[in-house]
Structure formats: structure tokens, C-alpha cells
Amino acid sequence: MRDFSVTILGSSAALPYKNRNLTSQLVNYAGQLFLVDCGEGTQIQLMKLKVRFMRIHHVFISHLHGDHFYGLIGLVSTLHLLGRKDDLHIYGPAALEPIVSLQLEASLTSLSYRIIYHLTSGEENELIYEDERITITSFPMVHRIPTTGFLFAEKKYPRHINLETAEKYGVPYTAFNELKAGNDYFLEDGSVIANSLLTDEPVPPRSYAVCSDSLYNEELAYRIPGCNLVYHEATFMSDMAEVAKAKMHSTAAEAALFAKKAGAGKLLIGHFSARYDNLLPLLEEARLVFPETYLAEDGKTYQV
Amino acid sequence: MRDFSVTILGSSAALPYKNRNLTSQLVNYAGQLFLVDCGEGTQIQLMKLKVRFMRIHHVFISHLHGDHFYGLIGLVSTLHLLGRKDDLHIYGPAALEPIVSLQLEASLTSLSYRIIYHLTSGEENELIYEDERITITSFPMVHRIPTTGFLFAEKKYPRHINLETAEKYGVPYTAFNELKAGNDYFLEDGSVIANSLLTDEPVPPRSYAVCSDSLYNEELAYRIPGCNLVYHEATFMSDMAEVAKAKMHSTAAEAALFAKKAGAGKLLIGHFSARYDNLLPLLEEARLVFPETYLAEDGKTYQV
Numbered sequence: 001m002r003d004f005s006v007t008i009l010g011s012s013a014a015l016p017y018k019n020r021n022l023t024s025q026l027v028n029y030a031g032q033l034f035l036v037d038c039g040e041g042t043q044i045q046l047m048k049l050k051v052r053f054m055r056i057h058h059v060f061i062s063h064l065h066g067d068h069f070y071g072l073i074g075l076v077s078t079l080h081l082l083g084r085k086d087d088l089h090i091y092g093p094a095a096l097e098p099i100v101s102l103q104l105e106a107s108l109t110s111l112s113y114r115i116i117y118h119l120t121s122g123e124e125n126e127l128i129y130e131d132e133r134i135t136i137t138s139f140p141m142v143h144r145i146p147t148t149g150f151l152f153a154e155k156k157y158p159r160h161i162n163l164e165t166a167e168k169y170g171v172p173y174t175a176f177n178e179l180k181a182g183n184d185y186f187l188e189d190g191s192v193i194a195n196s197l198l199t200d201e202p203v204p205p206r207s208y209a210v211c212s213d214s215l216y217n218e219e220l221a222y223r224i225p226g227c228n229l230v231y232h233e234a235t236f237m238s239d240m241a242e243v244a245k246a247k248m249h250s251t252a253a254e255a256a257l258f259a260k261k262a263g264a265g266k267l268l269i270g271h272f273s274a275r276y277d278n279l280l281p282l283l284e285e286a287r288l289v290f291p292e293t294y295l296a297e298d299g300k301t302y303q304v
Numbered sequence: 305m306r307d308f309s310v311t312i313l314g315s316s317a318a319l320p321y322k323n324r325n326l327t328s329q330l331v332n333y334a335g336q337l338f339l340v341d342c343g344e345g346t347q348i349q350l351m352k353l354k355v356r357f358m359r360i361h362h363v364f365i366s367h368l369h370g371d372h373f374y375g376l377i378g379l380v381s382t383l384h385l386l387g388r389k390d391d392l393h394i395y396g397p398a399a400l401e402p403i404v405s406l407q408l409e410a411s412l413t414s415l416s417y418r419i420i421y422h423l424t425s426g427e428e429n430e431l432i433y434e435d436e437r438i439t440i441t442s443f444p445m446v447h448r449i450p451t452t453g454f455l456f457a458e459k460k461y462p463r464h465i466n467l468e469t470a471e472k473y474g475v476p477y478t479a480f481n482e483l484k485a486g487n488d489y490f491l492e493d494g495s496v497i498a499n500s501l502l503t504d505e506p507v508p509p510r511s512y513a514v515c516s517d518s519l520y521n522e523e524l525a526y527r528i529p530g531c532n533l534v535y536h537e538a539t540f541m542s543d544m545a546e547v548a549k550a551k552m553h554s555t556a557a558e559a560a561l562f563a564k565k566a567g568a569g570k571l572l573i574g575h576f577s578a579r580y581d582n583l584l585p586l587l588e589e590a591r592l593v594f595p596e597t598y599l600a601e602d603g604k605t606y607q608v
Contacts, residue, residue: 040348077371093410102403103374103403106400
């Protein structure tokens with residue numbers, strides 16, 4: 001099975017706090033790196049973790065609160081200074097492009113590579129990336145400014161060929177792609193060998209949803225069912241529920257309820273307020289509702 | 305004598321490198337904090353060093369290359385999130401204001417405090433700050449985009465009153481300000497007591513010059529004579545002199561020659577290229593020309 005994991009680069013909300021950096025995470029799908037959000041200091045975190053910058057081709061920005069994107073311009077500049085040639089795709093709100101451009105113009109910088117901007121909508125689901133193996137969809141969150149989450153979904157694996165049976169029936173290699181796609185095999189005499197005899201069910205496809213800053217949103221939970229892993233912000237604990245609501249953030253218990261309603265396999269909570277030095281109470285609060293909850297920790301990698 | 309020191313927050317050029325952060329330094333004059341440049345991660349450095357952010361009222365940006373100012377928007381936002389009320393004065397090129405404003409607008413942020421922008425000129429010396437004790441002057445450097453250095457100069461201390469002599473002649477306290485200013489004292493019978501009898505020479509005023517990114521500029525050295533401490537960039541060593549010239553940076557030897565021509569007391573070199581893991585060769589190169597050279601080290605404080 002292909003590697004599908006997420007490395008937390010920053011788990012802090014609004015302000016950096018001790019060993020918690022500003023929001024950013026790196027999704028690795030079979031060696032392809034997707035950066036989600038890029039708070040100040042993200043490039044420094046990437047260096048510390050020895051991530052090879054040039055392998056990042058896609059950057060997703062959930063919304064334009066500074067703790068989620070003030071590190072983007074520094075990363076863009078560093079890629080230029082390192083002599084990048086490959087295109088960089090940036091997905092996010094429309095105002096990102098002028099913000100990046102204005103800063104590059106101020107330093108008379110003409111980038112060594114091309115940035116291709118893809119606008120996300122804060123209003124509806126959108127397929128924003130697709131290749132042979134995965135799709136990435138943005139979906140609206142409920143926050144003070146237009147904000148999206150991102151769903152990384154593996155495509156169905158091809159059916160798994162049972163080599164012994166295939167040999168027994170004399171099926172040539174050239175027919176394997178048809179079998180993998182689920183088609184039956186026709187012998188020269190016109191008789192049929194059912195696909196189910198020649199192949200096994202593949203492993204089910206996996207999915208990972210990043211739910212950035214948002215009010216608790218039950219309706220959304222129903223729209224991203226059955227993810228293996230959900231990341232959801234948990235800025236506050238329940239005793240701060242009123243503050244959370246006013247700031248359009250979620251509590252740890254709400255993140256857990258979200259994961260429960262969404263039928264998630266596991267939940268990763270992050271985006272912690274700097275008011276919490278010790279995060280265990282947040283973890284405990286969430287686990288009461290959804291036992292398979294884990295704390296996002298800077299520098300740590302979680303399998304999807 | 306009042307505290308007059310500089311703390312290096314970042315000594316790295318262009319890219320962050322291991323324990324060297326992007327350019328920023330904090331000048332402390334008698335408890336007043338002046339931030340000079342603000343590369344990405346500056347707010348994190350300030351937190352690590354437990355600097356009380358609210359004590360910073362003046363930020364100086366030498367030029368708009370990203371390694372010198374991409375951390376400004378994060379600091380501005382954090383001050384807002386911390387509920388700052390006091391004005392913040394920002395000194396720098398004209399394009400700073402729209403860059404900051406555009407990013408605040410994108411997040412619908414209306415700051416809790418006022419920013420007052422002061423434009424610096426890349427073409428001539430300007431007195432940009434003055435209070436009872438110090439002046440700050442910006443002066444042009446020679447770089448790829450308009451760039452200024454900053455001279456922090458203590459005003460003359462008042463003359464030091466010799467209390468014994470003053471008592472002997474029956475000089476009242478109310479006359480002390482006149483004596484401090486250098487005036488003679490007139491007795492009631494009209495006779496004069498020379499100021500030099502009643503006061504001693506004060507300690508000489510100190511000065512500190514921050515020479516940010518620049519080609520070696522001998523003419524400038526003559527215009528900031530006799531600083532107790534000069535910070536000068538030393539991005540490269542002499543074997544890279546051609547690259548330094550092409551990029552309009554200085555070598556360690558050039559920084560040292562600058563300090564020598566300027567008659568500086570001490571030289572602090574910084575803004576090191578990420579190509580140098582070990583900085584001792586740069587220090588040695590500079591010390592051959594100007595023995596009183598020191599390396600800028602992140603987190604370290606140097607007395608002026």
C-alpha cells in the first residue's frame with residue numbers, strides 16, 4: 001500500500017507558542033508532497049525536518065488569516081533563491097495572488113519559476129486536483145472569512161490479480177489491465193471466466209480530510225463520511241465554548257463530535273490556543289466523545 | 305551610563321540556516337527598544353528571548369528584500385492579537401504600507417492600535433527620530449534596491465556637577481541645569497565662577513551604526529566617523545568577492561575595511577550566507593584588517 005501520511009509542521013493557533021509553530025502540515029501521498037497552510041516559520045520547520053523543498057509542487061491555503069499563510073511569501077522566495085524551475089501550484093482565495101505579487105515587486109524579484117494560482121471557493125465543494133491515484137477536493141468551512149477544508153481521497157485501487165488462477169486458465173499478461181479494471185476474460189472458444197475468479201478485491205481506498213478553522217458544522221460531517229483520518233481544529237476547550245463560538249472556532253469536544261458524525265477512523269486535533277500549555281485536557285475532552293483522537297504535535301507524522 | 309546595547313535576533317542572509325535566523329536586531333537604549341529589520345521568524349525569536357513585545361514602539365526596515373521584512377506582518381498581527389493600544393512607528397520604504405495594509409484587509413483585520421509610517425529615503429541622510437537623549441538617522445546604502453542604514457547617536461550628556469565645589473561656592477540646586485548646560489555661575493556680587501570649576505566633562509556620547517546590505521562604500525565610512533560600534537553585513541568571504549559585487553553585498557574583509565576607515569571602536573559582522581557553516585574563517589578574514597571584529601550570533605547581546 002502506498003505511503004499516505006501527514007506531518008504536522010505547526011499546531012498553534014494565532015500566535016506561535018513555545019514548541020508549537022503556526023499552522024502548516026505536509027501531506028505525503030506516495031512521495032508526492034502537498035503543503036496545507038503555511039504560517040510564518042513554515043520554511044524553517046521544513047528545513048528542520050529535512051524536507052526537500054523542491055518536492056513540493058502544490059500548496060493549499062485554507063484562508064487568509066495570517067497564522068495560516070504569512071509564511072508563504074518566504075517559502076516562495078526561498079524556492080526562487082534555491083533556483084527552482086518547476087511550476088508551483090497554489091490553491092487558495094483570490095487575494096493571495098496580489099499579496100504575493102506585491103511583495104515580489106517590492107524587491108524587484110522575477111521568480112525563477114512559475115506560480116499557477118487556483119482559486120478556491122468558500123461556497124461549494126470543488127475538485128481542485130486530480131491525478132491517476134488521488135483527488136483533492138476543497139469544501140467550505142464556517143469561519144469569519146471565506147475558508148475551505150481539503151479532502152485528499154485515494155482513487156480505487158485496481159483489482160488484485162490472482163496469478164495462480166490466471167496461469168491456470170492461460171490468461172496472458174496483456175489481458176491484465178482489463179482484469180484489473182474488473183472485466184471478465186474471454187477464452188478463444190468464446191467461453192467466459194468470471195473476473196471474480198481471476199482477481200481479488202483490492203484494499204479499499206483511503207481518505208484524509210483537513211478541516212481548518214471553523215465553527216462546528218454537522219452538515220459538513222455528513223458530506224465527508226468515512227475518512228480514515230480527519231484533522232479538525234480544536235482551538236479551545238468546552239469551558240470556552242462561548243469564546244469559540246464568537247471567534248468561529250471549535251472546541252475539542254466539538255471536533256470529536258464532528259469526527260463521530262463523519263464516521264472517521266481517527267481524529268487529529270490541532271490549532272491550539274496559546275492559552276493551553278498542557279494539551280492533555282483537550283485530548284481527554286475529545287476522547288470522551290471520540291476515543292480515537294490524537295494530538296497534532298509539531299514534527300510528528302501520522303499515517304492515514 | 306545608560307544601557308546601550310544590541311541583541312542579534314537573526315544573522316542569516318537570504319535563507320534561514322540552522323541556528324541562524326533571518327535578519328533582525330533589537331537596539332536597547334536605556335530600556336527603549338528599537339527593532340531594526342524583521343525577517344520571517346522575528347516574533348518567534350523575540351518570544352524565545354522573552355522580550356516584552358509591547359515595549360517595542362519603533363521598527364526600522366532597511367529595505368524590501370524579503371529576508372529583512374517578511375516577519376513584519378506577523379509581528380504587526382501578533383501585537384494586535386495581544387491587544388496593543390500604543391502607536392507603532394514603522395520607518396522604511398514607501399511600499400511597506402500597502403504591503404501591510406493589503407494583508408490586513410485580506411483577513412478583515414482592523415488593528416487595535418495605530419501604525420504610523422515614516423518613509424525613509426534611499427538617497428540622502430535623514431533625521432528620522434529624536435528624543436531628549438538620542439537621535440536616529442537613516443543613511444543610504446548601495447544595494448540592488450533602495451536601502452538605508454541607521455545611525456543611533458546618543459546626545460551629549462550634560463556636564464557633570466562637582467558637588468563639593470558647588471557647595472563650597474554656595475551654588476543652589478536651582479542653578480544646576482544652567483551649570484549642566486555649560487554656563488558659568490554668577491554670584492550676587494556680580495563675580496563669576498567659571499563653569500569649568502563647578503563641573504566636569506561628561507562621558508562622551510556613544511553611537512551605533514547598522515549598515516545593512518550594501519556594496520563596500522568608503523564614502524559612507526567617512527560620513528559616520530567614530531562610532532563605538534558598527535554592524536556591517538559580511539555576506540561572503542574574499543574568495544567570493546566577484547559574487548559579492550554582482551549581488552551588491554560585502555565581504556568580511558570589506559566590512560572590516562569599512563570599520564577601519566570609519567574609525568569605529570568595534571565591528572560586528574553579520575548577514576552570513578548559508579554557504580558558511582563555520583563562521584570563524586570570516587571572523588579571521590575581518591580581524592586581519594580590523595582586529596576588534598566580532599561575529600553577530602543569534603540571541604547574543606553586544607554593548608555599544
